[in-house]
Amino acid sequence: MNLLKGPSARAAAGFAGAAVVLFALAPLLLSEFRLGLLAKYLCIAMVAVGVCLAWGRGGLLTLGQGVFFGLGGYAMAMHLKIADAGPGNLPDFMQLYGTATELPWWWQPFANPLFALAATVLLPMAVAAVLGSFIFRRRVKGAYFAILSQALAAAFAIWLIGQQATTGGTNGLTDIQGFFGYALDDPVNQRMVYFIIAAVLLLLIALARQLIHSRYGELLVAVRDSEERVRFLGYDPANVKLVAYVVAAGMAGLAGALFVPAVGIISPALIGIVPSIEFVIGAAVGGRASLVGAVLGAVAVAWAKTALSEEFPAAWTYFQGLLFIVALAFLPGGLASLAGIVRRRRAAAEKKAAVIPVGEAA
Amino acid sequence: MTVILGQTFTGISIGAVLLLIALGLSLTFGQMNVINMAHGEFIMAGAYTTYVLQKSISSAGISLLVALPVAFLVSGALGALLEWLLIRRLYLRPLDTLLVTWGVSLMLQQLARDIFGAPNVQTRAPDVLTGNITLIGGDDPLTVANSRLFILGLAVAAVVALSLTLRLTPLGRRIRAVVQNRDLAEVSGISTSTVDRTAFFIGSGLAGVAGVALTLVGPIGPTMGTNVIIDAFLVIVVGGIGQLKGTVIVAFVLGVLQSVLEYSTTVSVAKVLVLVGIVAFLQWRPQGLYTLRTRSLV
Numbered sequence: 036m037n038l039l040k041g042p043s044a045r046a047a048a049g050f051a052g053a054a055v056v057l058f059a060l061a062p063l064l065l066s067e068f069r070l071g072l073l074a075k076y077l078c079i080a081m082v083a084v085g086v087c088l089a090w091g092r093g094g095l096l097t098l099g100q101g102v103f104f105g106l107g108g109y110a111m112a113m114h115l116k117i118a119d120a121g122p123g124n125l126p127d128f129m130q131l132y133g134t135a136t137e138l139p140w141w142w143q144p145f146a147n148p149l150f151a152l153a154a155t156v157l158l159p160m161a162v163a164a165v166l167g168s169f170i171f172r173r174r175v176k177g178a179y180f181a182i183l184s185q186a187l188a189a190a191f192a193i194w195l196i197g198q199q200a201t202t203g204g205t206n207g208l209t210d211i212q213g214f215f216g217y218a219l220d221d222p223v224n225q226r227m228v229y230f231i232i233a234a235v236l237l238l239l240i241a242l243a244r245q246l247i248h249s250r251y252g253e254l255l256v257a258v259r260d261s262e263e264r265v266r267f268l269g270y271d272p273a274n275v276k277l278v279a280y281v282v283a284a285g286m287a288g289l290a291g292a293l294f295v296p297a298v299g300i301i302s303p304a305l306i307g308i309v310p311s312i313e314f315v316i317g318a319a320v321g322g323r324a325s326l327v328g329a330v331l332g333a334v335a336v337a338w339a340k341t342a343l344s345e346e347f348p349a350a351w352t353y354f355q356g357l358l359f360i361v362a363l364a365f366l367p368g369g370l371a372s373l374a375g376i377v378r379r380r381r382a383a384a385e386k387k388a389a390v391i392p393v394g395e396a397a
Numbered sequence: 398m399t400v401i402l403g404q405t406f407t408g409i410s411i412g413a414v415l416l417l418i419a420l421g422l423s424l425t426f427g428q429m430n431v432i433n434m435a436h437g438e439f440i441m442a443g444a445y446t447t448y449v450l451q452k453s454i455s456s457a458g459i460s461l462l463v464a465l466p467v468a469f470l471v472s473g474a475l476g477a478l479l480e481w482l483l484i485r486r487l488y489l490r491p492l493d494t495l496l497v498t499w500g501v502s503l504m505l506q507q508l509a510r511d512i513f514g515a516p517n518v519q520t521r522a523p524d525v526l527t528g529n530i531t532l533i534g535g536d537d538p539l540t541v542a543n544s545r546l547f548i549l550g551l552a553v554a555a556v557v558a559l560s561l562t563l564r565l566t567p568l569g570r571r572i573r574a575v576v577q578n579r580d581l582a583e584v585s586g587i588s589t590s591t592v593d594r595t596a597f598f599i600g601s602g603l604a605g606v607a608g609v610a611l612t613l614v615g616p617i618g619p620t621m622g623t624n625v626i627i628d629a630f631l632v633i634v635v636g637g638i639g640q641l642k643g644t645v646i647v648a649f650v651l652g653v654l655q656s657v658l659e660y661s662t663t664v665s666v667a668k669v670l671v672l673v674g675i676v677a678f679l680q681w682r683p684q685g686l687y688t689l690r691t692r693s694l695v
Contacts (some may be wrong), residue, residue, distance in 0.1 A: 096492045173683040182630045189627050190672040197665025352507035359500025363493050
């Protein structure tokens with residue numbers, strides 16, 4: 036019986052439940068189109084796992100996750116474009132502009148599938164490591180960090196748009212046909228992509244949970260709450276933050292890489308300031324410090340966006356704005372904290388109810 | 398030679414625009430530590446105010462002059478309302494103000510789209526401001542657009558007005574007192590909540606004035622706030638939070654840097670290079686150009 040109690044047993048049960056929903060119920064109940072959308076939301080949820088770690092646990096409000104999402108996405112899309120074009124040929128948009136007669140040098144390594152796959156995760160992590168070590172060592176934090184990370188997302192998107200000939204500019208890399216030899220317009224292969232995404236998401240959640248419940252996870256929260264005390268205890272807060280930032284970047288990169296086969300496009304519009312904030316918002320609405328909250332929040336907000344914005348684009352923007360305001364101003368713990376608040380209220384009420392008769396008797 | 402001078406002056410005029418859009422932020426973000434992402438939409442409100450006034454006032458010159466105070470009041474009122482509704486609940490959580498006000502900015506953008514339509518609109522500049530003035534004559538003349546000179550003048554006037562208000566008036570003294578030590582100000586009989594709201598009114602009002610100036614250099618549209626807000630925040634961060642002097646210097650330096658880099662590369666590469674420069678600069682001075690020396694452990 037004790038197996039069913041305790042946090043790790045509950046987590047295991049939660050994982051089993053999530054696996055059943057993702058691998059059995061969703062493919063069974065949803066149409067191909069809806070399943071494709073779910074795959075997209077799950078990618079956004081992967082970013083939210085990283086956001087939960089860096090922001091919810093570490094207090095690093097990173098508004099530049101779009102950069103890492105984009106690096107992963109472009110790395111994957113570049114390989115798929117080269118593979119679509121076949122050896123020696125140029126990707127279609129380069130032929131269209133006629134600017135390049137051969138692959139630009141920085142595209143060439145991505146012809147190798149192993150290099151491209153590794154790059155989708157390692158490239159964002161490397162960029163985060165360099166940036167983070169600069170930023171955290173000099174104790175740039177709080178608002179400075181948030182604004183700097185946001186500016187990075189803006190600069191990255193602007194740079195991509197400016198390099199029309201080699202990055203596809205505003206259009207981005209579109210019309211991706213194949214995924215490591217499998218045609219993406221085949222529904223069976225689309226389903227396979229969905230299963231890969233669901234599996235990776237569960238893996239990332241497990242990894243994040245492991246980190247959160249380790250000694251490192253406690254240090255991370257300690258740095259968030261009182262950086263100076265952690266420094267006085269002999270740890271270097273910069274390193275602690277760096278790890279969370281780099282891991283979050285890797286997760287965003289992986290999410291971007293898997294987003295490409297699921298949706299078939301990567302473009303600057305998906306990684307600039309606005310999407311970078313949206314990555315954070317899902318996690319904030321669900322509950323930034325709770326993994327389950329962040330993931331469910333990200334999926335729910337992404338779903339609401341599709342459901343409402345198709346029908347009422349204007350109404351959705353108002354609703355989205357209102358959602359941020361209510362969730363952050365009045366429910367800083369997100370929806371995940373609602374249960375706890377209700378429980379505390381009820382406990383307080385019961386205590387009161389239990390105390391009053393005694394008072395009256397005396 | 399003229400090329401360099403020309404680029405420098407373009408840079409100074411970019412800097413003047415940057416300074417105007419960042420000036421209000423130096424009060425709300427720099428002094429009050431509130432990251433107001435809706436500041437860009439207050440700029441937009443100022444620009445649309447100019448547009449509306451021009452519809453009812455036929456003379457472009459008079460409507461521009463009327464727009465300056467009216468835009469100040471409109472944006473200022475929006476700012477005070479925002480402070481009263483939301484921000485006063487969030488002074489202890491500055492990072493959350495960022496996301497909450499982002500929600501506000503989304504709603505304001507949509508509101509503008511619903512009222513004025515999604516496409517950009519344009520105002521007529523008064524005749525006085527449409528021409529150019531020749532600074533250096535001869536074979537290789539250096540000319541400057543009058544509207545740019547006007548913006549430069551406006552920026553200088555706004556800085557002077559703000560810094561005099563902060564230095565000399567009782568209101569300015571109260572604002573500085575609240576910024577330096579909120580609790581001590583409160584027990585000294587200063588109503589900190591009134592001061593907060595007034596400071597927010599002035600900061601947001603300055604955004605409105607910036608909006609009026611922006612109608613002279615570009616189109617007016619629902620997304621114009623998003624385009625300028627990051628630059629404005631960067632100016633404050635690099636200048637040093639709460640340091641008016643830093644804001645002024647950095648606005649012009651970044652403007653000239655941007656202009657010179659644009660001349661030698663492209664607009665997008667210049668933006669990226671400026672940003673890399675900022676990250677490098679913060680390595681050297683993590684708290685910005687000017688900092689208030691304190692004994693805190695930051």
